[in-house]
Amino acid sequence: MNYLQQRRSALGQTLKANGLDAFLVTAAPNVTYLSSFTGDCSFYAALPKNNVIIGDARFEEQIKEECSDLDIVIRPHNKTTIEAAAETLTKSGAKAVGVEGNRITLGELEALKQFAPKITFVPVDGVVEKQRAIKDPGEVEKIRESVRVAERGFRMFVATLREADSEKDMVDALEGYVRRAGARSTSFPPIVAVGERGALPHAQPTARQLGEGSKLLVDWGADLLYKSDITRTLKSPFGTSPSRRNKMERVGYDFEKLYAVVLAAQNAAMAVIRHGVKAKDVDAAARKVIANAKFDKYPELRLGDFFTHGVGHGIGLEIHEAPRIRANSEDVLEAGMVVTIEPGIYIPGWGGIRIEDDVLITHDGCKILTTLSREPVTLNVG
Amino acid sequence: MNYLQQRRSALGQTLKANGLDAFLVTAAPNVTYLSSFTGDCSFYAALPKNNVIIGDARFEEQIKEECSDLDIVIRPHNKTTIEAAAETLTKSGAKAVGVEGNRITLGELEALKQFAPKITFVPVDGVVEKQRAIKDPGEVEKIRESVRVAERGFRMFVATLREADSEKDMVDALEGYVRRAGARSTSFPPIVAVGERGALPHAQPTARQLGEGSKLLVDWGADLLYKSDITRTLKSPFGTSPSRRNKMERVGYDFEKLYAVVLAAQNAAMAVIRHGVKAKDVDAAARKVIANAKFDKYPELRLGDFFTHGVGHGIGLEIHEAPRIRANSEDVLEAGMVVTIEPGIYIPGWGGIRIEDDVLITHDGCKILTTLSREPVTLNVG
Numbered sequence: 025m026n027y028l029q030q031r032r033s034a035l036g037q038t039l040k041a042n043g044l045d046a047f048l049v050t051a052a053p054n055v056t057y058l059s060s061f062t063g064d065c066s067f068y069a070a071l072p073k074n075n076v077i078i079g080d081a082r083f084e085e086q087i088k089e090e091c092s093d094l095d096i097v098i099r100p101h102n103k104t105t106i107e108a109a110a111e112t113l114t115k116s117g118a119k120a121v122g123v124e125g126n127r128i129t130l131g132e133l134e135a136l137k138q139f140a141p142k143i144t145f146v147p148v149d150g151v152v153e154k155q156r157a158i159k160d161p162g163e164v165e166k167i168r169e170s171v172r173v174a175e176r177g178f179r180m181f182v183a184t185l186r187e188a189d190s191e192k193d194m195v196d197a198l199e200g201y202v203r204r205a206g207a208r209s210t211s212f213p214p215i216v217a218v219g220e221r222g223a224l225p226h227a228q229p230t231a232r233q234l235g236e237g238s239k240l241l242v243d244w245g246a247d248l249l250y251k252s253d254i255t256r257t258l259k260s261p262f263g264t265s266p267s268r269r270n271k272m273e274r275v276g277y278d279f280e281k282l283y284a285v286v287l288a289a290q291n292a293a294m295a296v297i298r299h300g301v302k303a304k305d306v307d308a309a310a311r312k313v314i315a316n317a318k319f320d321k322y323p324e325l326r327l328g329d330f331f332t333h334g335v336g337h338g339i340g341l342e343i344h345e346a347p348r349i350r351a352n353s354e355d356v357l358e359a360g361m362v363v364t365i366e367p368g369i370y371i372p373g374w375g376g377i378r379i380e381d382d383v384l385i386t387h388d389g390c391k392i393l394t395t396l397s398r399e400p401v402t403l404n405v406g
Numbered sequence: 407m408n409y410l411q412q413r414r415s416a417l418g419q420t421l422k423a424n425g426l427d428a429f430l431v432t433a434a435p436n437v438t439y440l441s442s443f444t445g446d447c448s449f450y451a452a453l454p455k456n457n458v459i460i461g462d463a464r465f466e467e468q469i470k471e472e473c474s475d476l477d478i479v480i481r482p483h484n485k486t487t488i489e490a491a492a493e494t495l496t497k498s499g500a501k502a503v504g505v506e507g508n509r510i511t512l513g514e515l516e517a518l519k520q521f522a523p524k525i526t527f528v529p530v531d532g533v534v535e536k537q538r539a540i541k542d543p544g545e546v547e548k549i550r551e552s553v554r555v556a557e558r559g560f561r562m563f564v565a566t567l568r569e570a571d572s573e574k575d576m577v578d579a580l581e582g583y584v585r586r587a588g589a590r591s592t593s594f595p596p597i598v599a600v601g602e603r604g605a606l607p608h609a610q611p612t613a614r615q616l617g618e619g620s621k622l623l624v625d626w627g628a629d630l631l632y633k634s635d636i637t638r639t640l641k642s643p644f645g646t647s648p649s650r651r652n653k654m655e656r657v658g659y660d661f662e663k664l665y666a667v668v669l670a671a672q673n674a675a676m677a678v679i680r681h682g683v684k685a686k687d688v689d690a691a692a693r694k695v696i697a698n699a700k701f702d703k704y705p706e707l708r709l710g711d712f713f714t715h716g717v718g719h720g721i722g723l724e725i726h727e728a729p730r731i732r733a734n735s736e737d738v739l740e741a742g743m744v745v746t747i748e749p750g751i752y753i754p755g756w757g758g759i760r761i762e763d764d765v766l767i768t769h770d771g772c773k774i775l776t777t778l779s780r781e782p783v784t785l786n787v788g
Contacts, residue, residue: 081714083606085605104734127511129511130507199581208610226464334483350484351483
């Protein structure tokens with residue numbers, strides 16, 4: 025049985041356990057996971073006697089190419105995919121059909137009920153996402169390749185930087201190099217933040233130039249269907265003199281000292297992460313390091329207040345997926361999960377430092393999939 | 407009253423009409439429309455006494471910058487945005503709260519009910535989408551600018567093409583030029599299809615080279631928050647001799663004749679579109695031209711079978727939004743809507759021709775926002 029068959033078989037077990045005789049999968053990454061179809065706007069249905077993909081004519085040739093082991097329903101242009109799905113489910117004789125409670129909208133469910141009035145639809149949450157959280161070896165290899173491509177693109181990017189490049193120039197260049205390295209695109213709009221703009225964890229790129237700050241935060245990844253997600257914060261040779269253009273970076277906190285705190289927090293999370301550990305305990309390990317950090321020069325600085333997000337999340341077909349590694353997570357980590365570990369400190373008016381790596385959780389710890397140095401690096405643009 | 411206030415006031419009218427005293431908006435483009443916030447992961451709430459945006463610390467500075475006229479709730483990192491929204495709604499004293507039935511998932515609604523047990527949540531479909539369908543003058547100007555940038559990027563792209571460029575090279579180059587022209591990115595992953603691959607309306611880019619086909623289909627747009635969506639199908643000077651590399655283009659249908667049919671279909675749609683017309687009648691006008699087209703040389707060719715999608719859709723904050731212009735649409739068109747008109751013919755083994763332009767619907771017809779020639783053009787790569 026190959027991995028695709030194993031996924032369908034696992035879904036079949038969930039159906040049995042829930043007393044269902046069919047399941048309609050409507051969320052695109054879950055459809056991809058079960059069907060191998062890499063487009064969107066299509067649904068996957070596990071029916072009593074067969075498995076079907078339901079799509080439209082725009083994707084017909086692609087579906088035939090990618091899903092040769094599935095039955096195929098192509099809806100006519102005057103029907104919605106939901107309507108075609110309702111008809112397919114009705115024809116299959118299914119009586120109790122599971123739907124993705126955490127994905128399907130109220131409107132879609134209403135339409136299903138209208139077009140398939142004899143069927144009872146049962147919302148079940150996170151069925152496919154739970155399967156997807158644990159990667160099979162082929163998926164780990166695909167994420168590893170995505171990391172490799174992201175890193176190759178990043179090295180190209182760093183090699184080309186100039187003092188006059190704006191954040192916008194840099195985001196566009198990074199996009200181009202990650203594609204040149206082999207990705208279909210970046211895995212999300214990259215964040216490139218100069219100087220104190222690194223305090224905005226989701227900064228949009230502006231006209232601010234590389235030379236106008238003393239550090240550069242870059243958060244990016246590659247999309248090769250499977251996705252990677254990495255952050256590096258680099259010291260920049262520019263903007264270090266108060267007389268230069270970095271007037272916005274008002275506060276003189278020491279880059280190396282704060283970097284060391286974030287790196288220690290990341291190492292603490294990496295030291296406790298392993299099969300069987302609670303996700304929130306990994307978050308707490310990193311958070312404790314940052315909360316306890318002290319600087320003689322700035323006794324008022326409570327760094328714990330500046331770590332304002334969870335320490336990590338799963339990656340795979342989506343850039344954010346199960347498990348969630350944060351204080352309010354109930355997830356328990358398992359071998360085969362691939363997650364980010366990304367503590368950060370964000371000080372308004374000074375900037376931010378985040379270090380983010382992708383790791384495979386194992387029975388006795390984790391394997392770091394990223395290979396870029398995590399030590400503090402100063403940009404060489406000479 | 408500015409346009410933003412008008413939007414909120416219109417939402418207030420809908421609340422009154424539905425007997426609601428608050429409304430929670432969870433879909434990102436709808437949040438943007440009502441708040442001016444351009445990030446994501448945040449909700450907008452129209453409350454009995456004020457309007458609130460609910461987000462997280464990653465976006466705190468951006469929200470403060472973009473939403474100075476709203477009350478702001480930043481959730482702590484150990485609560486979900488849904489939980490924070492439920493608390494905000496409860497504190498406001500609202501009893502009957504509208505939610506977006508066509509957007510909210512079953513799981514989100516369940517969480518709202520759990521965290522705000524005293525509130526009755528009422529799903530209402532497409533409230534904000536309906537407002538958004540009709541653009542105010544500022545929005546039309548933003549779409550026009552998005553069209554201008556997309557066209558500028560396309561001209562840069564066409565000027566740089568080489569015979570050996572692969573579809574993947576071309577997609578990446580187009581992405582770069584659209585950004586260089588001023589967009590934050592393309593408005594969707596561009597389609598660049600060589601030769602017979604144009605028959606896949608949503609073709610993924612491959613290693614197929616420009617020189618390996620006799621035509622090039624390009625479907626792209628620019629994202630400047632507001633989005634454009636254009637398609638041009640160009641005749642290529644390559645692959646025209648059967649002895650060359652275009653073996654896949656087996657069928658010798660005449661490019662100019664088929665192009666003329668698609669252009670006539672587009673003109674037919676443009677001739678009938680205006681305020682008060684049914685969307686499906688615009689689809690029918692284009693469809694009729696294609697269904698009635700005849701070729702003496704290929705009497706068996708029924709072109710109507712090869713126009714496999716609707717003729718258009720609204721554009722704006724999303725690349726596909728209301729109205730839908732297709733056979734099964736119940737939408738009635740109104741002045742101020744901005745839509746694509748994009749008939750196409752897709753012949754497996756030969757390729758596809760699609761011509762897509764963006765138009766503003768007016769009281770007596772439409773204004774074409776795109777300015778690129780719609781006449782058949784042969785690529786000049788000499």
